[in-house]
Amino acid sequence: MRKKSLFVISALALTISALMPPVTANAALPMAVNNQQIPSLAPMLEQVTPAVVSIAIEGKQVSKQQLPEAYRFFFGPNFPAEQVQERPFRGLGSGVIIDADKGYIVTNQHVINHADKILVQLYDGHEVTAKLIGSDKAADIALLQIQTPQKLTAIKLANSDKLRVGDFAIAIGNPFGLGQTVTSGIVSALGRSGLNLENIEDFIQTDAAINSGNSGGALINLNGELIGINTAILAPNKGNVGIGFAIPSNMVNNLTSQLIKFGRVQRGTLGIQGRELTPELAKTFGYNTNKGAFVNQVMPNSAAQKAGLKAGDIITQVNGSPIRSFSELRAKVATLGAGKTLTLQVMRNGKLQQFAVTLGTSENNIVKADELHTNLTGAQLTDVTVNGKPHGVEVNKITQGSLAARSGLRKGDIIIGLNRTPISNLNQLRKLLQHPPQVIALEIQRGNNVLYIIIR
Known part of the structure; x- marks a missing residue:
């Protein structure tokens, strides 16, 4: 699997921590040791870990090199001007089963990029060749499908819009090809963007240890529900420094639903140009916080114009979920899909208003x-x-x-x-x-x- 740069490498790892107290009946359950009850993630992980798989790929990298004119003089005019070389490569990553009956597995697009063969290793050691259903490079998501007589286990998706900074987070994956590994931490931040990783960024940041090979693996909560797909780390020294990033589960769900239905993502567009909201700008427009997306311009004949949005509006919510930044708004709109109708809460002239918007079709379709x-x-x-x-x-x-x-x-x-x-x-x-x-x-x-x- 190729390294991504920002300082970045998409992947995931895990080492179990016993610092988390039990939260719900389905979460970290107490375990008796020397007649004393201590918290443990083991009961929940025993149910969830079979849904996380290892992915190995094989492919060829094609490189092209122009032959200098001086050499062509010696080799003759019929000698090819362009030299093409193919070099085989292999890569490792992780994936998450999201539909056990149909064999759907979600991973990162960069994990399977240019792969000629995709091999999935299940938790019990069985290996199955996977078929690529579709991928979205801009969001770094790919959907695979396997057919096997083995009974599969799927992870239930959580509502990532309800995540809060400080929520416990557990990462599961295949770091460095070692085999399935578990690490724990918390949600460090939400709505991270501007990292120059992908075109569409709305990352969950976590300090759960993530390393090379964890790309495409699971970030889960204490109930064993998927809250994100691990995709990258901030790694100035090519090692884990406690800053990892995951694609939110709601974004994953929106994208995979489109890949299943259409084989590709049908990007939705709102038809606005905007910027991040600063405290000074918010105050100027009668808003008392800097969380939201400022609308600079509404494009003619766009979905936004048809719905009644105007320049100077501040978008504060999408479908009831708060919007922290313009980047977060862009990511949500781009992954919802063309033709979807959503409800926007907007601050205009110091008053909150709601607008129903049916997203248009992007040129990216x-x-x-x-x-x-x-x-x-x-x-x-x-x-x-x-x-x-x-x-x-x-x-x-x-x-x-x-x-x-x-x-x-x-x-x-x-x-x-x-x-x-x-x-x-x-x-x-x-x-x-x-x-x-x-x-x-x-x-x-x-x-x-x-x-x-x-x-x-």
Whole structure:
């Protein structure tokens, strides 16, 4: 698994601590030692640890190097100008089973990035090859699926919006390939962003020990519920210094639901530009705290404008949950999904108001066709709806002279079938091209005509 930098390495580790008192009947239970009751996490962990798996990947790194013109003179004009090298690599990480019946496992996108083979080792030692359902690089989340006769255990997701600084947190993962390890600590901070780790940041910060190999592992509460997926550490000396970061469980739930349904994340947009709220700015606009998201501008014809938001508004809550910063608002909106309706609480002219907003569709929902098939390189694809219903995949942009253009595709074409199988959205097209046949016959709607384009 590659190291992430900020100083960063995504991963997770654990060493058990017996400092935590029992909180609920399902949490750290007392254990008798020499006829004395002492708190222990063992009873809860015995129920939860089978849901955390180890992940090993294999793949190839492709590097390209341009041959200097001086060398081409000696080797001749037919010698390739670009040298391509493939180097095999292996990586280790962690994952969490979130659906035992369907075999869904969530991990970090950087854990499985460029993997040709993904091997999952269950708690009992069994190894299973996993299939990638989908991933979101911006949020560093990936969803895998396994099929096995073994009985699986899943972790229940907690409501991460209810977390408080000081809540106990327990990390479980596979640090340094040692095998499953448990560490404990507390929630050190919430809504962390600006770390230059990912495009979408709303991290839980914890001092539970996290190390290389823990990426994709579980951060849980004392009830054994998932509160986050461990993804990174602040590591100036490449070691644990008690500052780790996890993706909140609510964000994980929103993203994995979209990956299951669509095979990709359909990013939602509010249509505003804003900034972090300072005490001076809050006071100027009649607000007595610096927690919230300040709206600089509302974009024309955006979801925000249609809902009635205005420049100068301060967004304080989303669906009843407090907003600490503009970065947190951006992360919540971006992961909720296009078309979702949410309720915003807004401070305007010193008074609180509520607005119902239906999120628009982000340009990030456009997919580069080479992600689906190399011979479609040069085209961009997006879902098409007619009267609110899916109606194929549109070629909304194509590069002149590209492989896709030479195959006969044009801007505005709508893919409605592949090898006589109807296509209504990108997810269906993606699944059919996961194991492409030797000949691909795309059924295209071009204006009022229907034609076939053959891709080999």
